[in-house]
Amino acid sequence: MPQDQSRWTALNSDLARMxxxxxxxLCDAIAHLYYAIADTPEPLLQxxxxxxxxxxxxxxxxxxxxxxGGTAQVAAVEDARATLLDAGRLLRALEQNAAxxxxxxxxxxxxxxxxxxxxxxxxxxxxxxxxPLAKIDxxxxxxxxxxxxxxxxxxxxxFMVRLHRSTLVADSRWAGKERAGSERSYGAALFPGxxxxxxxxDPDSFTVAGLSGFDAPACIADHLRDARDxxxxxxxxxxxxxxxxxxxxxxxxxxxxxxxxxxxxRYLVAGSWHSQIDGExxxxxxxxxxxxxxxxxxxxxxxxxxxxxxxxxSPGNEVHVLIGEDELTVVAICRDFLHATTDVxxxxxxxxxxxxxxxxxxxxxxATLAGHAATANTMRVxxxxxxxxxxxxxxxxxxxxxxxxxxxxxxxxQGGEIVAGPWRLCLxxxx
Numbered sequence: 001m002p003q004d005q006s007r008w009t010a011l012n013s014d015l016a017r018m019x020x021x022x023x024x025x026l027c028d029a030i031a032h033l034y035y036a037i038a039d040t041p042e043p044l045l046q047x048x049x050x051x052x053x054x055x056x057x058x059x060x061x062x063x064x065x066x067x068x069g070g071t072a073q074v075a076a077v078e079d080a081r082a083t084l085l086d087a088g089r090l091l092r093a094l095e096q097n098a099a100x101x102x103x104x105x106x107x108x109x110x111x112x113x114x115x116x117x118x119x120x121x122x123x124x125x126x127x128x129x130x131x132p133l134a135k136i137d138x139x140x141x142x143x144x145x146x147x148x149x150x151x152x153x154x155x156x157x158x159f160m161v162r163l164h165r166s167t168l169v170a171d172s173r174w175a176g177k178e179r180a181g182s183e184r185s186y187g188a189a190l191f192p193g194x195x196x197x198x199x200x201x202d203p204d205s206f207t208v209a210g211l212s213g214f215d216a217p218a219c220i221a222d223h224l225r226d227a228r229d230x231x232x233x234x235x236x237x238x239x240x241x242x243x244x245x246x247x248x249x250x251x252x253x254x255x256x257x258x259x260x261x262x263x264x265x266r267y268l269v270a271g272s273w274h275s276q277i278d279g280e281x282x283x284x285x286x287x288x289x290x291x292x293x294x295x296x297x298x299x300x301x302x303x304x305x306x307x308x309x310x311x312x313x314s315p316g317n318e319v320h321v322l323i324g325e326d327e328l329t330v331v332a333i334c335r336d337f338l339h340a341t342t343d344v345x346x347x348x349x350x351x352x353x354x355x356x357x358x359x360x361x362x363x364x365x366x367a368t369l370a371g372h373a374a375t376a377n378t379m380r381v382x383x384x385x386x387x388x389x390x391x392x393x394x395x396x397x398x399x400x401x402x403x404x405x406x407x408x409x410x411x412x413x414q415g416g417e418i419v420a421g422p423w424r425l426c427l428x429x430x431x
Contacts, residue, residue, distance in 0.1 A: 004076075004080060004083075005076055007036070008036075008074050008076035008083065008087075009076065011032065011033065011036045011074060012073045012074055012076070014032055015029050015032065015033065015072045015073065015074075016072065016073070018032065018072070019067060019070050019071070019072045020070055023097070023098075023101050025120065026067075026094060026097055026098040026101070027098055027117070027119060027126035027149075028119045028120050028121070029072060029094050030091065030094050030095055030098060030126055030146070030149060030151065031119045031123070031124040031126050031151050033074075033087065033090060033091050033094065034091060034145060034146065034151045035124075035151070036087070037084070037087050037088065037091065037141060037145065038141060038142065038145075040084060040141075044080055044081065044084060045084070045140075045141055046140065047081050047084065048084060048088065048140060048141040049138055049139060049140050049141075051084075051085055051088060052137045053135040053136070053137055053144075055085065056085075056088050056089055056092055057092065058089070059089065060089070060092060060093060060096065063089055063090065063092075063093035064093045064096045064097055066093070067090075067093045067094055067096075067097050068097055072090060072093075072094060073090070074086055074087045074090055088141075088145070091145060091146065092146075092147070095146050095147065095148050095149050096148075098126075098148070098149065099128070099148040099149070102128045102148075108165050108166070108167045110162060110163050110164045110165070110296070113163040113164075113165060113323065114154075114162070114163050117163070118154060122154060123153065123154055123155070124151055124152065124153055124154060125150075125151070125152045125153075125154055125161070125163065126149050126150075126151055127149060127150045127151075127152065127163075127323065127328070128148060128149055129147075129148055129149060129150060130324075130325045130326060131325070131326050132147045132148050133146070133147045133148075135147065139384075140381075140382075142350060142382050142383055143382070143383060143384050150328060150350055151350065152321065152328075152349060152350060153348060153349075156319060156345035156348050156349075157345065158317055159301075159317055159318060159319045159345045160317060160318045160319070161318075161319050161321060161345075161349070162296070162318050162319065162320050162321065163321055163323060164287075164295050164296045164320060164321065164322050164323065165322070165323040165324075166266055166267060166289045166290075166295060166322070166324070167289060167293070183427045183428060183429045183430060184233045184264075184427070184428050184430065185230050185231055185232045185233060185264075185425055185426070185427055185428075186232055186233065186234045186235070186236065186388055186407075186425075186426040186427075186428060187223065187226060187227045187230065187232045187234070187235040187236070187423060187424075187425060187426070188236055188388070188390040188402070188404045188406070188419065188423070188424040188425075188426055189219075189220075189223040189227075189235055189236065189237045189238075189390070189422070189423060190237075190238065190390070190392055190401045190402035190419060190421075190422050190423070190424070191211075191213075191214045191216070191219050191238075191241055191392065191401070191422065192214060192219075192396070192401045192421070192422050193213035193214040193396045194211055194212075194213050194214050194241060194392060194393070194394075194395075194396060195211065195212050195213040195394070195395050195396060196208045196210075196211060196240060196359075196394040196395070197209055197210035197211065197212060198306065200309065201281075201312050202312070204308075204309060204310060205309055205310050205311065205312035206306055206309045206310075206311065206312060207274040207281060207311070207312050207313075208240045208273075208274050208394075209274070210243075211241065211243065213396060216245075216246050216249070217249055219422055220246060220249055220250060220253070221253065222422065222423070223235060223237075223422070223423060224250070224253055224254070226423045226425075227265060228263060228265070230425050231263060231264050232264065232265060232425075233264045233265060233266050233267075234265070234266060234267050234268065234269070234355070235265070235268045235269070236268075236269040236271075236355055236357055236388060236390045237269065237270055237271035237357060237390065237392075238271055238357050238358060238359055238390050238391055238392025238402060239271060239272045239283070239285070239333055239334045239357045239358050239359040239391075239392065240271065240272055240273060240274065240283070240359050240392075240394075241271040241272075241273075241357075241359075241392050242270045242271030242272065242273055242286070243273045243275075244273065244275065246270070246271075247270045247273075247286050247288075250268060250270055250288065250292060251288065251292035251293075252292070253292070254268075254288070254290065254291050254292030255291060255292050258291050262289075262290030262291055263290070265290035266289070266290055266324060267287055267288065267289055267290065267295060267322060267329075268287070268288045268289075268290075268292075269285060269287055269331055269355050269357055270285065270286040270287070270288060271285060271357050271392075272284055272285035272286075272298075272300065272333050272357055274312075274313065277297075277299070280314040281312055281313050281314060282299050282300070282313055282314060282316065283299070283300035283311065283313045283333060284297045284298065284299050284300070285297065285298040285300070285331065285333050285357055287320070287322065287331060295322065296320050296322075298316070298318075298320050298331050298332070298333055299315075299316025299317075299318065300313060300315070300316060300333040300334070300335070300336055301315035301316045301317065301336055302315070302334075302335040302336045302339040302344075303315070303335070304334065304335045304359075306361075306394075319332075319345050319346070319349070321349065321351060326352075326430075327351075327352035327353055328349075328350075328351040328352050328353070329351060329352065329353040329354070329355060330346055330349055330351045330353075330354050330355070331354075331355050331356075331357075332344075332346055332354065332355075332356050333356070333357055333358075334356065334357065334358040334359055334368070334391075337354070337356045337358075337371075337372055337375050337389075338368065338371030338372050338374065338375055340371065344375060346375065346379065347375065347378055347379065347382070349379075349383075350382075350383045351379075351383065351385055352383075352384070352385060352386070353385065353386055353387070353388070353428070354375075354376065354379060354385055354386075354387040354388070355387075355388050356372060356387065356388065356389040356390070356405075357390055358372065358389050358390060358391035358392070359391065359392055359393075359394055360391045360392070360393050360394070360403060361393070361394055361395075362393050362394070362395060362397055363393045363396075363397035363398075363399045363400050363401075363402070363403070363418065364397065364399060365393075366416075368391060369389065369391060369403050369405055369415065369416030370415065370416075372387070372389045372405055372411075372416070373405060373408075373411040373412055373415050373416065374411075374412065375387075376389075376405060376408070376411040377410070377411040377412045380409070380410075380411060386407040386408075386409075386428055387405055387407065387408075387411065388404070388405065388406060388407055388426055388428075389403075389404060389405035389416065390402065390404055391403040391404065391405075391416070399418060400418035400419055400420050401419055401420060401421055401422060402418075402419045402424075403416045403417065403418055403419065404416060404417060404419055404424050404426065405417075406424065406426040406427075407426060407427070407428045
């Protein structure tokens with residue numbers, strides 16, 4: 001107990017300094033207290049699930065008033081569980097004050113988002129929610145610690161966390177439908193007959209240099225039509241299926257229909273491709289908005305192998321998060337999401353959705369989707385994250401066109417499924 005008491009004493013000293021620095025330091029205090037609670041040993045932290053929302057809200061107006069007056073202290077008492085509950089109440093009081101001062105950030109530039117939401121010490125982003133988290137009982141700390149904000153690290157090991165936001169805002173008709181609807185539609189886009197053609201830059205490595213076996217323009221036109229007909233909010237193609245010409249076709253098609261509006265379509269993850277970027281070979285996935293304008297590119301970091309040969313890419317060092325009106329989405333490329341020799345960075349991201357374009361050796365191969373499901377399951381338990389994986393086989397097979405992990409509520413139990421055709425509509429409940 002003395003060691004724990006010392007921890008809270010040090011925290012209280014930091015909180016006192018932060019709240020005395022003025023309202024602009026409230027987000028610093030939120031991040032500090034959030035991670036202090038999250039670092040509580042699990043045998044104790046698991047008791048947070050037993051704190052009801054009514055318990056956390058008890059005395060909130062008075063506590064919020066104390067924070068506004070410059071007092072923010074955790075009551076560290078002998079009962080460790082009571083201390084944990086008091087820390088949770090203080091966290092809610094801090095965010096209530098911060099929520100009253102937060103406002104919609106007009107800029108859509110990622111650098112502006114990062115600068116505005118970065119804490120003073122540079123270690124965290126405190127991101128306001130457009131829509132508060134629904135109050136839920138019985139869930140662990142990371143699932144419901146904050147109602148109006150999300151706290152993300154700015155760096156995870158050697159990876160920088162980058163923030164992006166689409167310039168698109170739903171018009172009143174689509175916004176109303178989204179609020180009233182119980183689910184959102186996503187499109188998994190696949191290419192029947194696709195065969196990857198490999199090149200070998202040296203005896204020990206490979207790249208995908210070309211694709212054959214299908215009519216890319218016709219398939220992409222069908223995908224975009226299906227997305228519009230199904231009122232999808234996003235479309236995802238598999239890894240290494242979208243060379244530059246295919247991405248350009250998507251952009252041209254969407255731009256040509258810009259006067260019709262983009263409906264609910266918020267973003268498209270245009271698979272990925274091996275290409276030279278700034279003089280280095282990369283496996284890059286382009287993320288576009290609903291009009292086909294580039295939002296950001298994800299550079300894969302975990303190389304995969306074909307036989308004895310390793311993917312000939314320079315690894316990326318960034319993790320990209322797309323900030324939507326009601327959700328945070330992380331995009332990862334295939335092996336990045338399942339690399340088993342280390343804890344992948346996504347396990348430390350409190351996001352709503354993970355989107356993963358993937359490539360598998362054959363339609364029968366199950367190991368890749370099983371690995372994706374394992375990461376998806378951990379993120380689901382910790383944060384409530386739902387995961388969509390779209391996996392294109394490198395060679396055609398008779399059993400189907402591809403595999404998807406379509407937002408399973410229990411990824412390890414439900415797993416992936418084989419898709420028979422070029423399109424799979426994937427539904428995600430808003431709750």
